[in-house]
Amino acid sequence: MSQFVENPAHLSKSRLKSDLVAHSVELPPVKSKKEVYVGLHLQHIGQKNAVDFSSDEEDQVQDVSDKEEDTEMPDPSGLTDDDLKAALLEHGVKAGPIVASTRALYEKKLRKLLQSNGHGCLNGVEKGVLYSDSEEEEENGEEEDRELGSEGEKEETVKQSDQAQQGSSQVELCFQNGGFVYPQCFLLSSRLFPSGSQSVMPDGESSMSSQAFSITHMVEEMESRRSLSTSSDTERALNGSNVQKHWSRSNRLDMPIVDTMKNQSLYYTPKASSYEWKMKLTQEPVKDTVKNMFPNTDATTTGIYATRRRPIKGAAGRPVQYAYPDTPVSPTTLEKREVERRLVPIQIQILVFLIVTCLLYLIYVCVEDNSFGPSVALLDRFYQGSDSEEGLLLQAETQDVPAPSRQE
């Protein structure tokens, strides 16, 4: 547009080079000075423009040249390494060395940038038309695929929620802006507010965990749209919100919260509100699965199920709803209880000890028996207990008696 009217001397050297390439002009040696490029540029391109101006098909040719200059070398794979680098630089990307292994990546990046630039012009208009509904069934499906790999800035995602058509472009725009942090942000945006869209939704009911989060938005949506939308819509929206990949669900918050139907702009901080709502709200359309999760909740008029959390013991200001199962116990009583617990074992220990000593004594006796002779007396002595001494003596006497008797 304005570029071909520009004085070539104002263009950068790389720009001149790329223009020359675009006009299939042979490039001078790499180390040439800029003036050489400018001269060549004027020579070939200046002339061409003159021709363009004078021709009857001026507009068409101008459009073509405009297009060439607008898209700035539309085919990244046809560019030289330097040109590719220059092109990336123009888009604000400081590229590293473009070698064999990196070239493909940079080409891909340039393509993305070119596409996003092409769509980026629409953004200004789009934002003004934020809350209008668009029924783009097919595009929703496409968006899903694209969005699966894209990330989104939250504000933009919120705004995009209703724009299925433009959403795709913004998706790509956002994709370049960020990294891979929030891949599925846009999924909900496109899915939640298509009025009457029949886009193919994955079976959302399957994943309970994802529903926990998606339910939060659904609640918001439900409440706001209850009077306006049919249940089928919300069901579809809910189904759509339950995407296969679950781990980005916390970021989907923003989408549905912008209620496009009511033209309200609700900007919730992503995770705070999600967690808030998650704890308190469930949704009617999702009732079946939710009920499984929360079987004990009662139905309420608003359809919101709030599970009361057990009050924390000793929490300030919280009334005690029911008696605590445990009675307050002082440390001394605890000690006493411990001691009591030990008492019984102690008795058992003593018993065991006695048994063990008896056994050991028996064994000792046996050993002595083998070495010293008759053990009966000793065993008897053992069994007689405390009066063993007297018994021993008696035994000894009895033993002695037969012994001498034998001897005699």
Next chain:
Amino acid sequence: MSSTSQKHRDFVAEPMGEKPVMALAGIGEVYGKRLEEKGFDKAYVVLGQFLVLKKDEELFRDWLKDTCGANVKQQGDCYGCLKEWCDAFL
């Protein structure tokens, strides 16, 4: 750094030397084989690619995905591993 794996910690603990590409965090048998087929048979070659991409996360992840088809988690693991290694030794 509670989420780093043992493999990550082992790799980052010492200069990589001649370690095979499968020593990288996030690169197992399958991905390692694919990388080797492409010519990236040692960890230092992947390091080379990482450095040529100026340690840019997005580009490196894209490259990994294109070269061996690693998923997002493995891309992240490998990137983190190399980045930390560079911080420590480069």
